[in-house]
Amino acid sequence: MELQTVSKIEKKARKSAGIDLMRLGIALIFIAVVVIYTYAKTGSVPNSLFLVIATVFGAYMAMNIGANDVANNVGPAVGSRALSLAGAIVIAAIFEAAGALIAGADVTNTIRKGIIDLGAFHGDVNVFIWAMMSALLAAALWLNLATAFKAPVSTTHSIVGGVMGAGIAAAGFGIVHWATMGKIAASWVISPVLGGIIAAGFLYAIKKTVVFKEDMASAAKKWVPIYVSIMTWAFVTYLTMKGLKHVWVNITDVLSFLPHTKKPTFGVAAVFGLIAGIIVYFVMAVKLKKEAILNTREGINRYFTVPLIFSAALLSFAHGANDVANAVGPLAAISDAVLNGGIASKSAIPFWVMAIGALGISIGLALYGPRLIKTVGDEITKIDPIRGFCVALAAAITVIVASQLGLPVSSTHIAVGAIFGVGFLREWLHLIEQKEEEIVKEIDDAEKKLKAYELELEDLQQRTDKTKEDYKKIVELIEMIEDLEKTVKRFKKILKKEEKVKYVKRDLFNKIILAWVITVPVAAVLAAMIFFMIKGMML
Template sequence: MEIQIVKKMQKEARKSSGIDFMRLGFALFFMVAVLSYSFLSMGGVPNSMFLAIAALFGAYMAMNIGANDVANNVGPAVGSKALTMGGAIVIAAIFEASGALIAGGDVVNTIKKGIIDINAFGGDVNPFIWAMMASLLAASLWLNFATMIKAPVSTTHSIVGGVMGAGIAAAGFGIVNWTTMLKIASSWIISPILGGIIAALFLFSIKKTMVFKTDKIKAAVKWVPIFVAMMSWAFVTYLTIKGLNKVWPNIVDIFTFLPDTKKPTFLVAAIMGLVIAIIVYIFMKTRVNKKAHSIDNSREGLNRLFTVPLIFAAALLSFAHGANDVANAIGPLAAISDAVMTGGISEKAGIPLWIMGVGAIGIAMGLALYGPSLIRTVGSEITELDQMRAFSVAMAASITVIIASQLGLPVSSTHIAIGGIFGVGFLREFLHTTNIKDDIAQEKEEIADEKKLLKAYSRELETLDAKEHKNKEDYERIVDLYKKINDEEDNLKESKKSLKSSRKVKYVKRDTIKKIIAAWLITVPATAILSAMIFFMIKGIVL
């Protein structure tokens, strides 16, 4: 029997190592292909070797973004079983790459978030190139480590820390815009709290309007179209503000009736969202009415109505993420390319198509090869999600960004999504505690009664023991009392244990929370220190 178990373990180990080897092979092939293309196409340009190596780092960074950050977009849908793991990977890969290529823009800021002053380089291109290379590699290594320990972290904060650390190493602490850094640090608190509150509010409203009702089907016919229409408004507004902002001038050129602005205004985005929301409401009203007769009057029946909206939410979140966060991989790479090609340092740089392709394909490959681990963590290892809870998290992801963008608050999409999951988990704990208050009160009364009874039996036993002349009935009663006291002590222990377990129900896994928050807090300093070390290493090798 033991030999069979050992053989089975060996077979599984060989299978796992084979899959890991294949993943590594695909990843290395992609990076080598990027390195070769960059070197061969730019071979005659001075510093082309730096550009080729930077392209390698950019490909590595893009894959790490796909492996770590994309999980926040599709993890809740997978955890709630609205999507299978394979389906989520296919949808996310397509929409991430589409967002990067279609709406990623043709220009990026060379210095992420304006956290360092490029004038501090004094026009010297070489230290600038080394700093960008160091920031890319440091952010990539940190994301790789975070993915290994199953900690979803912000890729934006990773590259910010990398740029800051390399900038300090190149030109001292004066190069950093500390006001901007303070705003970024504040997002560690603002993002998860806002995301958690909004997700919890939406979940509570869903419960109050449908789940807690006796006739859940009747409530669903009324409220599901409203909630899905709200989601449509939020996502179209979110997508317009965050996903189309870089290509908005091109959209205005095509649709001339739109206001001629560099970026979409909130009013325009909100009106576009409202139009789509009305269409979605009418469609959902018809669909829910048709399905009402085939839906169970239960929580599971209600969950089925949120499956399709969740799939659309995962796709739209992935598109917006690809449009925005591809810059974390290709921003420094585009800066290096611009510096190599022009011999100068620019605040903004054009993005060659091949660099955009590196970012788009890299994110999709990283997701497909190494994304499932983080998708499982986000979807099921923080708290248990169903479709309604996942829907609330998706709503929080879009609405929080809209609110933050209007108030000028710095937020992280990663922290918002994880905060939303925390929010629905803690709401479950709160509602559980509220619901069992009466049970706890009853258990306390039972414990008090058992204690009184135990004392009464003990006093009677002491009286009988003290009696000098005992008859047969006395001895029988003493035996009976010992048995009753023993039974009551067992009952008392069970009651106390039951009361303790009722109070200790936790729907959010505390160990996972601690690990994730710790990773969030050290992301910027860790990547900054690592980036500074890599900068000095590159400088030492070159000089």
Template sequence: MDIETLNKLEKKALKKSGMDFTRLGVALFFAVAVLTFSFVSNGGIPNNMFLAIAALIGAYMAMNIGANDVANNVGPAVGSRAMTMTMAIIIAAIFEASGALIAGGDVVKTIKKGIIDISAFGGDADPFIWAMMAALLAAALWLNLATALRAPVSTTHSIVGGVMGAGIAAAGFSIVSWSTMGKIAASWVISPVLGGIIAAGFLFAIKKTIIFKSDQISAAKKYVPIYVAIMSWAFVTYLTLKGLKKIWPKVVETLNALPLISLPATDKPSFTTALIFGAIAAVIVYFIVSRRIKKKNLQNSKDAVNTLFTIPLIFSAALLSFAHGANDVANAVGPLAAISDAVVSGGVSSKAPIPLWVMAVGALGIAIGLMLYGPKLIKTVGAEITELNQVRAFSIAMAAAITVIIASQLGLPVSSTHIAIGGVFGVGFLREYLHITSKDKHIVAEDRELLEDEKATLNAYNAELDKLENKEEKSTGDYERIVDLYKLIAKEEEHLKSTKRHMKRIEKVQYVKRDTVKKIIAAWVITVPAAAIVAAVLFYAIKGIMI
């Protein structure tokens, strides 16, 4: 290696270490700022140091959510080159923070999904505070490790595991609702399978109606407005059900102030209301898209069709980020709000108000974590599982919204992370299936026939060789035939290997990287138990320090 190459490598290493140091510095500055603000602003409250430390852990958790979970919303769009990495980070950061601050709600459940019975704490605030701190820190540590390993995992499952482990350490196994944990375990299968099937289904439909047609542009002008309208229906329905449910009374009040609108006063949107909103949006979008596409002068190519899905992908990334911020900010601030309520009131409650500063910690933490460490996971989701283009990314985004809608109405437990990654798996495996064309299938059939003939010939040669070698008295002709048979067997074995290799090349084209899939699935399976074990250890450590 020459001196010039060594100098380039050294400069690259120094630049990378400098960037890593800057990222760490910004993250530490945010964490220390949160710690200081919490300590100063709550100075008159007993045990305010607990609250300040909890705020620090909450900030750490929020940054890890931003670094890991947000990649699922923008990764496919970036991988398909519908957006640049910078554009994706800016859009996601803005909409994640907006979703958290605007639609995150005023009250949060202190125990996510009711996985433990808080009555087991007997109203004693101290062990409850220790358990929530242990759960929050355990979930954050696990997310940090998963991000470092480039494994997209469920933040909800991380905090669920943390709460379960800390709860068991505090009050025994009876505190856990095992039926709820069973449903969560079921989501490890339900979420990716549903997401994969729906994403593959949409991709196959787009290929059949547009890509496989001889005149792709005419087909695109007919069908793209329909697909984008379906996407609009799905996303507006999804946003209404998930993104606005915590502020629905305020939304109803605002809409009822408009003429000709009268919505019933309810705590959260009904499925029918969400569907109506989605249908209205779908009709409007259909006419807008149809008019715009008719004016375009496009070449009859797959690339031209792909460009038609770019703008819908940008909108989908923004809406998914908004809904994610509104929902998953609770994973960061839920335990923090519970600790804040327990410190202030001195008791334990199933629901707790979210102070504005607590919600701001969650919103800003998610945005900062995304900007500092999000690109790693965005690259994994967008490019390291399978190659994506706009049509494939569009199918994944559709799966993300529709799967949540279906699952929520059927009462099935699902994870948005697992749905999105399952969608990526689905389109990748569909590509593998479609790779074997009718021509390829004919070749494979011919190869199989040839393989059987070669095996039969090889068996005949081996049988003749055994007969001659076992012959007691051999003539000169027998020895010559034995030599010929060895040569024929070697030649036939080589033909056999060649035919098998040819079949494997056609049948085993892999568009999905198996090593990445195995790593991600392994991370999913161990998320809950890993977070639970760490949380239990942390609870005993905190308890030992405090007693």
């Protein structure tokens, strides 16, 4: 029997090793193709070797973004069983790539968020290239490590830490804009708290207006169209603001009646969202009026499934449009420095560089994304379509609110914070469930009986003229008191166990929070070390 068990373990290990080797092979093939293409395109340019190596780092970074960050967009849909893992990967890969290629940043600040002062390089192109290469590789290495430990972290914070560390190594602490770093540190708290509060708020509202009602079917017909239309408003507004800002000028050229601004304003985006929300409300209201809804939680859940699938696709599109710059922004800076021989605060991203980022994210998601998707969607807390709907809605609304208030936020922290918020709300609601109320009542009744028996026993024991019946009664009371004491003890143990039910896994919660806090400093230290290694080899 033991030999059979060992044999099964060995077979499983060989299969796992084979899959891992296949994944690594596909990743290496992608990097090899990137190297060949880059060398063929820029091989005749002086210092093209720097660009080839940087492109490898950029491809590696893009794959790590796909493996880690994209999980936040599709994890709730997978955890709620609205999408299968394979379906989520296909949808996310398509929409991430589409977002990057269609609405990706054609011009981006290569030094993310104004982290460092370019003047501190004093025009030394080589040092600048080394710093950007170090930042890119450090961020990618940290993301790879975080993914291995199943910790969803911010890719933006990773590249920010890399740029900061490499900049300090190259020109000292004075190169860093510390006020900007303070805002980034603030987002560690702001992002998850906002996301958690909004997600928990919507979940509680849905429970109070629909789930906790005796006639859930009638309540659903009234309220589900409202909630879905709110989500529609939020996502159309979010997508307009974040996903279309890089192609807004082209859109306004075609649709001349729109305001000719560099990017869509909140007012325009909100109007688009409102129009879409009203349309969806009436469509849903008519649809639900005609349908017979099951008066169960499962019956209600099915009406949140389709919106959740759409949210996964739209979040992926917006993520691809915005976060692809984390992989190709520094690469574009290096490309500009190599090809033009100067240091620019902004540089156009060639299409081939953007394509590397888009394909890298999709490949990284397909190869290594399932690990984090399962963590985000199923391991932090249990997600059903209603909870997943609240998480996705919170992600969109939090970004909109934060943008208007000028608050720095991380999409990763928002999404995971929203999942935490849903889980902690479940814990709070668990404390008032009927089961615990019944246990408390049983304890109270048992303690009252116990006190009455103890008083009766004390009274009998104090009598001087005890009869034979009194002694029998004393023995009976002692036995009943012992039984009741055991009963009370058992019920209290059950209650204690019930109170310890945690719908958010604490070890995973602590690990993720720790990973968030150390992302910037770890990426910075890694970047500084890599910079000194490159500098030592080149000088």
